[in-house]
Amino acid sequence: MNPILTFIVIxxxxxxxxxxxxxxxxxxxVTIIESGVILLFLNLGNxxxxxxxxxxxxxSYIVDPLPQAxxxxxxxxxxTVTALALMLCxxxxxxxxxxxxxxxxxRKDVKS
Amino acid sequence: MSRKxxxxxxxxxxxxxxxxxxxxxxxxxxxxxxxxxxEHGYAETGAxxxxxxxxxxxxxxDSLFEAGILLIAVSGVIWxxxxxxxxKNAKFMIDKYKTPDLFITFARxxxxxxxxxxxxxxxxxxxxxxxxxxGGAIVATAILIxxxxxxxxxxxxxxxxxxxxILYLLIVLMASISIITQGAFFTNFFNPSADADLKxxxxxxxxxxxxxxxxxxxxxxxxxFLKEGR
Numbered sequence: 038m039n040p041i042l043t044f045i046v047i048x049x050x051x052x053x054x055x056x057x058x059x060x061x062x063x064x065x066x067v068t069i070i071e072s073g074v075i076l077l078f079l080n081l082g083n084x085x086x087x088x089x090x091x092x093x094x095x096x097s098y099i100v101d102p103l104p105q106a107x108x109x110x111x112x113x114x115x116x117t118v119t120a121l122a123l124m125l126c127x128x129x130x131x132x133x134x135x136x137x138x139x140x141x142x143x144r145k146d147v148k149s
Numbered sequence: 150m151s152r153k154x155x156x157x158x159x160x161x162x163x164x165x166x167x168x169x170x171x172x173x174x175x176x177x178x179x180x181x182x183x184x185x186x187x188e189h190g191y192a193e194t195g196a197x198x199x200x201x202x203x204x205x206x207x208x209x210x211d212s213l214f215e216a217g218i219l220l221i222a223v224s225g226v227i228w229x230x231x232x233x234x235x236x237k238n239a240k241f242m243i244d245k246y247k248t249p250d251l252f253i254t255f256a257r258x259x260x261x262x263x264x265x266x267x268x269x270x271x272x273x274x275x276x277x278x279x280x281x282x283x284g285g286a287i288v289a290t291a292i293l294i295x296x297x298x299x300x301x302x303x304x305x306x307x308x309x310x311x312x313x314x315i316l317y318l319l320i321v322l323m324a325s326i327s328i329i330t331q332g333a334f335f336t337n338f339f340n341p342s343a344d345a346d347l348k349x350x351x352x353x354x355x356x357x358x359x360x361x362x363x364x365x366x367x368x369x370x371x372x373x374f375l376k377e378g379r
Contacts, residue, residue, distance in 0.1 A: 040171050040174065041167070041168055041171060044164065044167045044168075044171075045164075048160050048163065048164060051160065051163075052156070052160065055156055056153075056156070081174075081178060089278070090186070090198070090199040090200055091197055091198050091199070091276075091277065091278065092187070092190070092191050092197040092198075092199065093197065099183065099187055099199070100183075101180070101182065101183045102183070102186055102190075102199035102200045102202075102203055103182055103183075103186070103203060105200050106200045106203035106204050106208065107211075109200070109204065109215075109280075109282055109283075110211060110212070110215045112282075113215055113218075113219060113282055113363075114215065114218055114219075117218060117219050117222035117223070117366075117370075118222065120222065120226055120370045120374075121222050121225050121226055121229075123374075124225075124226045124229050124230060124373065124374070125229060127374075128229055
């Protein structure tokens with residue numbers, strides 16, 4: 038897959054972040070950006086013709102294991118950040134009764 | 150309307166910058182690291198899975214803070230969550246009468262298989278695909294099926310989080326043993342010239358600790374969301 042296609046995925050995430058009115062949709066947009074970044078890094082490892090990076094007797098040409106090891110970190114951190122953000126959404130809904138950005142930010146008792 | 154035009158223009162500029170940087174990618178990317186891992190990875194770490202070799206030996210410092218971030222996020226979710234940690238007998242969002250009987254029956258059959266597969270992935274993390282983080286996620290999924298079988302299950306979140314903190318301390322201690330035996334931080338505590346099977350002991354121990362820590366962390370997050378949704 039071309040790296041430029043992965044950047045289109047990242048831009049879709051940016052667009053959703055810039056235009057969505059719902060807080061939960063913003064969280065999903067962050068997740069989409071993260072998926073694009075993961076795809077981009079996995080592309081950097083000479084994918085064509087490479088075997089999986091597990092050594093045995095037949096393997097002589099492998100893909101680069103370093104981006105894969107880094108992306109495990111990204112996936113774990115991304116899932117935890119999503120969980121934290123969704124929990125904050127639940128608290129916002131319990132406190133204000135809405136998850137729309139404009140309604141939450143437009144209230145008089147919120148200092149923006 | 151002008152805002153959207155501005156947005157599209159900004160995206161076009163970003164896309165142009167990225168596309169021009171990608172042209173030089175072939176010259177920027179080299180294969181020195183890959184060749185080094187291919188030639189020396191098994192001899193130096195004892196792991197034929199090179200991703201595990203990087204995660205648990207070459208870049209163990211990163212993995213430690215990755216596990217630490219998971220612990221911090223779990224603490225944050227519980228702290229933000231409305232209900233107190235001491236509350237044990239919360240009624241969960243899942244209603245037993247809405248869960249189909251077929252699902253409950255098959256969940257009872259599948260549950261031990263999922264648990265065994267999770268342990269397999271954790272223990273064989275150094276020779277096959279998988280490892281602590283992935284196997285921990287599978288074990289956590291197996292545990293979460295129990296909530297569908299028994300909706301009135303009691304969970305003591307405080308105990309789980311305490312065990313998780315102890316496990317994180319154990320991981321840091323296990324990674325720091327090498328300062329006594331090797332004189333260097335965060336590497337295998339056996340000598341690099343030792344036999345590969347001997348060095349695998351360290352990898353299996355660290356994988357098991359990380360796997361249980363991740364499983365407990367994901368279990369805690371799920372329970373916090375269940376309590377919040379009632």
